[in-house]
Amino acid sequence: MATAEELAKSQREISVAEFFEKNRHLLGFDNKRKALLTTIKEAVDNSLDACEEGRILPEIIIEIVEMSEDRFKVTIEDNGPGIIKKQIPKIFGKLLYGSKFHKLSQTRGQQGIGISAAVLYAQLTTGRPAAITSRTSPSKPAHYYELHIDTQTNEAQVVKDDEKKWAKDRGTKIEVYLEGSYQRGMQSVDEYIKETAIINPHTTIIYTNPKAEQFIYSRATDKLPTLPKEIKPHPHGVELGMLIRMLNNTETKSLQKFLTEDFSRVGPGTAKEICEHAAIPPKTSPGNLNREQAEKLKKGIDATKIMAPPTDSISPIGEALIEKGLKKEINAEFYSATSRPPSVYRGNPFVIEVGIAYGGDIPADQSVTLMRFANRVPLLFQQGACGTTEAISKTNWRQYGLSQSSSSLPQGPVVILVHMASVWVPFTSEAKEALAHYPEILKEIKLALQESGRKLGIYLRKKNKVSTELKKRSYIEIYIPHIAAALKELLGDKGFDDKQVERMLREILESNRGKLEDMKFDPTKNKEFDESMALEIKKKEEEDDSKEES
Amino acid sequence: MTAKKSPDTAITSVAQDVYKTIMKQQSPALDMPLRSLTNVKYDPKDGYFELLGKMKTRTLTANTAKTFAQTLRMMTLSKKLIATNDIATKRDAYYQSKGDWGEAGFGDQVESDAIMDDMEAMLMINREQLGFIPDEDGSSCTGELIVVDNDPITGEKIEIDCTKFGTGGYSIPNTVDQLKFKTKAKFVLAIETSGMYQRFVYHKFWKKYKCILVSLKGVPSRATRRFLRKLQDENKLPVYVFTDGDPYGYLNIYRTLKVGSGNAAHINEYFCVPDAKFIGVTPQDIIDYKLPTHALKDVDIKRVKDGIKNDPFVKHHKPWEKALRQMVKEKKRAEQQAFAAKHLNYVMDTYIPDKLKNPKTWLP
Numbered sequence: 001m002a003t004a005e006e007l008a009k010s011q012r013e014i015s016v017a018e019f020f021e022k023n024r025h026l027l028g029f030d031n032k033r034k035a036l037l038t039t040i041k042e043a044v045d046n047s048l049d050a051c052e053e054g055r056i057l058p059e060i061i062i063e064i065v066e067m068s069e070d071r072f073k074v075t076i077e078d079n080g081p082g083i084i085k086k087q088i089p090k091i092f093g094k095l096l097y098g099s100k101f102h103k104l105s106q107t108r109g110q111q112g113i114g115i116s117a118a119v120l121y122a123q124l125t126t127g128r129p130a131a132i133t134s135r136t137s138p139s140k141p142a143h144y145y146e147l148h149i150d151t152q153t154n155e156a157q158v159v160k161d162d163e164k165k166w167a168k169d170r171g172t173k174i175e176v177y178l179e180g181s182y183q184r185g186m187q188s189v190d191e192y193i194k195e196t197a198i199i200n201p202h203t204t205i206i207y208t209n210p211k212a213e214q215f216i217y218s219r220a221t222d223k224l225p226t227l228p229k230e231i232k233p234h235p236h237g238v239e240l241g242m243l244i245r246m247l248n249n250t251e252t253k254s255l256q257k258f259l260t261e262d263f264s265r266v267g268p269g270t271a272k273e274i275c276e277h278a279a280i281p282p283k284t285s286p287g288n289l290n291r292e293q294a295e296k297l298k299k300g301i302d303a304t305k306i307m308a309p310p311t312d313s314i315s316p317i318g319e320a321l322i323e324k325g326l327k328k329e330i331n332a333e334f335y336s337a338t339s340r341p342p343s344v345y346r347g348n349p350f351v352i353e354v355g356i357a358y359g360g361d362i363p364a365d366q367s368v369t370l371m372r373f374a375n376r377v378p379l380l381f382q383q384g385a386c387g388t389t390e391a392i393s394k395t396n397w398r399q400y401g402l403s404q405s406s407s408s409l410p411q412g413p414v415v416i417l418v419h420m421a422s423v424w425v426p427f428t429s430e431a432k433e434a435l436a437h438y439p440e441i442l443k444e445i446k447l448a449l450q451e452s453g454r455k456l457g458i459y460l461r462k463k464n465k466v467s468t469e470l471k472k473r474s475y476i477e478i479y480i481p482h483i484a485a486a487l488k489e490l491l492g493d494k495g496f497d498d499k500q501v502e503r504m505l506r507e508i509l510e511s512n513r514g515k516l517e518d519m520k521f522d523p524t525k526n527k528e529f530d531e532s533m534a535l536e537i538k539k540k541e542e543e544d545d546s547k548e549e550s
Numbered sequence: 551m552t553a554k555k556s557p558d559t560a561i562t563s564v565a566q567d568v569y570k571t572i573m574k575q576q577s578p579a580l581d582m583p584l585r586s587l588t589n590v591k592y593d594p595k596d597g598y599f600e601l602l603g604k605m606k607t608r609t610l611t612a613n614t615a616k617t618f619a620q621t622l623r624m625m626t627l628s629k630k631l632i633a634t635n636d637i638a639t640k641r642d643a644y645y646q647s648k649g650d651w652g653e654a655g656f657g658d659q660v661e662s663d664a665i666m667d668d669m670e671a672m673l674m675i676n677r678e679q680l681g682f683i684p685d686e687d688g689s690s691c692t693g694e695l696i697v698v699d700n701d702p703i704t705g706e707k708i709e710i711d712c713t714k715f716g717t718g719g720y721s722i723p724n725t726v727d728q729l730k731f732k733t734k735a736k737f738v739l740a741i742e743t744s745g746m747y748q749r750f751v752y753h754k755f756w757k758k759y760k761c762i763l764v765s766l767k768g769v770p771s772r773a774t775r776r777f778l779r780k781l782q783d784e785n786k787l788p789v790y791v792f793t794d795g796d797p798y799g800y801l802n803i804y805r806t807l808k809v810g811s812g813n814a815a816h817i818n819e820y821f822c823v824p825d826a827k828f829i830g831v832t833p834q835d836i837i838d839y840k841l842p843t844h845a846l847k848d849v850d851i852k853r854v855k856d857g858i859k860n861d862p863f864v865k866h867h868k869p870w871e872k873a874l875r876q877m878v879k880e881k882k883r884a885e886q887q888a889f890a891a892k893h894l895n896y897v898m899d900t901y902i903p904d905k906l907k908n909p910k911t912w913l914p
Contacts, residue, residue: 472612472613473612475612475613475615475616476612476615478615478616478653479615479616479618479619479653479654480615482619482622482623482651482652482653482654483610483615483618483619483622486619486622486623486625486626487565487568487569487572487622489626489629490561490562490565490622490625490626490629491562491565491566491569501569501572501573504572504573504575505572505610507575508572508575508576508577508610509577509610509611509612509615
């Protein structure tokens with residue numbers, strides 16, 4: 001048997017980079033096809049975040065060049081504020097380094113892991129360093145770096161450090177060589193970029209795919225989304241463990257100060273009320289609270305009415321733009337969008353937005369097509385594991401006129417868009433592919449779905465009514481001649497004018513029926529529809545995660 | 551037993567009304583009595599379920615355009631049948647619609663049967679007079695009876711002696727209104743099952759008891775009911791009914807034979823045998839003769855309870871109500887054949903003769 005001493009010899013610290021080298025599937029690099037997509041996605045997320053924070057209308061240039069079989073050179077360039085020299089190696093060459101992990105704000109990136117993971121993946125598959133060019137102002141030169149990641153120490157190894165002439169006044173460009181695989185379809189880079197353009201109407205994207213086809217998605221609006229604000233956690237939804245951690249880490253000296261300064265929406269009055277409900281003096285030092293007292297405090301918080309967290313920390317897309325986005329992409333006969341008021345889970349405010357498109361070009365005889373977004377980032381993988389899928393499956397769509405077997409996605413010619421905007425979007429894994437199943441979030445998604453679903457139901461009932469009515473009218477046409485003919489036979493030809501009888505019958509039957517609205521699908525009615533943006537809805541098997549190459 | 555108006559006149563007058571309404575630019579409508587147990591009453595003086603007068607109106611709308619057209623089409627078919635002195639079965643009528651009716655043709659015989667029932671109710675004329683005959687024939691008859699029929703081609707009278715069929719029997723035709731009877735029989739015994747009927751024929755029961763034997767084959771067809779009715783009315787013969795001792799025998803076979811049914815309320819007047827008596831097997835017989843029994847199923851018990859509560863016939867006849875309550879209590883049923891447990895001819899030699907002597911053991 002091995003002694004503890006012997007065991008200790010093999011016990012050593014594992015570097016983060018080393019850990020992710022072994023677990024790269026957690027970051028979305030499970031296979032070549034996904035690796036290519038994830039690399040682009042991480043770079044684009046960062047570019048968009050940087051541009052919005054710098055209040056610059058984003059213009060992103062993406063280029064994929066196929067170097068040899070399964071080898072690609074990927075370049076992503078933005079017009080953002082740029083990155084100062086000394087930060088470049090840390091941002092691109094060190095995992096878990098970033099500006100976003102330590103604050104609560106609605107951004108695309110969260111952990112500071114994505115882009116460096118892409119650099120690491122590129123290095124692992126091709127051995128080539130990542131090249132980064134960045135310029136922060138026209139008065140300064142552009143910095144050029146080539147760097148590796150040391151997987152033992154999780155530090156950047158600078159291969160080349162240079163200054164460079166760059167036509168751009170400011171911005172950042174990253175070039176990596178990596179092993180990947182390019183495919184079209186529902187889970188492709190093409191699709192990701194298209195959906196990104198739709199959900200970010202203020203962005204221009206110029207994209208060249210490996211087939212040397214260039215797509216230009218020009219911005220649809222010059223209005224930047226309002227800048228989401230950083231916020232402190234909201235007391236409601238803070239779990240006990242987190243509360244204890246906050247109590248231990250706070251710099252405040254009294255419970256009252258702790259409540260007012262470390263939380264949002266708590267003023268002195270509310271803080272006193274919480275303390276009263278918890279039966280703990282407001283002057284108590286937060287660090288002195290034991291576990292039971294913390295639990296009492298939690299109950300006190302729950303018993304106190306507190307204003308909802310500030311909504312300006314969230315920047316929703318809005319019903320109008322969601323509907324516009326859907327119209328651009330899908331030529332359907334009916335659209336509806338719902339933007340819910342902000343709600344809270346675990347102290348994090350969030351907003352759920354839903355869009356529904358029905359009919360038209362959408363294929364009918366399969367389950368609905370789902371488009372998922374989190375903080376304006378398309379989610380293309382792990383649909384089955386996503387909270388949105390659960391919320392849709394658990395919504396009763398039959399009442400809105402769609403067929404649905406119990407607890408599964410409804411069937412029909414429908415595209416459902418779900419967007420979650422939050423200061424902290426909970427994902428089921430670091431790869432950020434599926435929303436975690438928090439009851440508060442599922443509830444909001446369901447409410448949004450129901451609201452849009454009701455509008456769909458009204459539309460479908462009306463459509464149904466019109467089609468029954470049309471059927472009935474055709475009945476009149478079919479059977480009137482039979483009635484006239486039978487009467488003629490029964491009463492004899494003499495003085496019997498069957499044409500007149502038919503005319504009279506038509507008048508009698510149609511006078512009871514009003515004018516009819518034409519509800520047939522008119523493919524030219526949707527002026528927003530842009531064929532180059534058309535969503536490719538394939539047969540379901542092709543977008544099944546499990547069928548992917550491993 | 552014919553309608554006040556001739557069938558042809560009745561059809562024409564309905565068509566006339568429809569035509570006139572159309573010409574006034576109003577929606578034409580066809581009125582017919584509602585056919586259901588809720589629309590019948592039982593008056594023992596008349597002896598059958600009579601309509602209460604609830605009406606169903608089929609107004610011409612886009613929804614009813616098809617059935618409306620079909621009803622009128624069916625009326626033209628009937629008019630033709632009457633004019634050419636021809637007949638058509640329900641199945642024939644269904645296929646006729648497949649000919650030149652085009653889109654107004656029936657998808658299924660169920661549809662054409664329903665229209666036929668509607669038409670019958672609307673005109674208050676039974677369908678035999680409209681030229682339609684049932685698909686199934688009547689059942690058999692043997693015994694002290696001479697049936698006078700007409701040769702279908704020559705119209706010449708034909709006498710059929712029902713004692714001369716050996717081990718077989720006279721087959722009651724689909725329409726019986728043209729028949730006349732000569733008989734010296736004292737009563738008619740109507741038997742539910744063919745097997746039991748066969749035993750009575752085989753041993754010439756009819757000779758010894760001077761009677762007429764009729765097989766019912768379950769719920770008797772209209773022709774059989776008309777046939778029995780004619781024997782009752784025209785020859786003043788009592789009709790005794792012998793069925794299994796179970797809810798179906800009581801409430802379906804016997805009740806329908808005697809007073810008619812809710813669904814066919816508009817024609818009960820012609821197809822009932824109001825003076826018929828139920829000779830057995832009664833719930834009391836099951837006990838008295840110690841018959842082998844089967845347990846009643848829950849649905850049977852439900853059927854009996856429903857009969858006690860809702861059937862106007864049972865509600866009127868206390869002995870029936872009592873008998874049915876007894877059945878609910880005992881939860882048992884016995885078949886006609888159950889007497890064979892004693893010996894094969896016990897039913898013929900002992901049971902029926904005993905019962906004939908004791909009218910007190912009958913049910914009304």
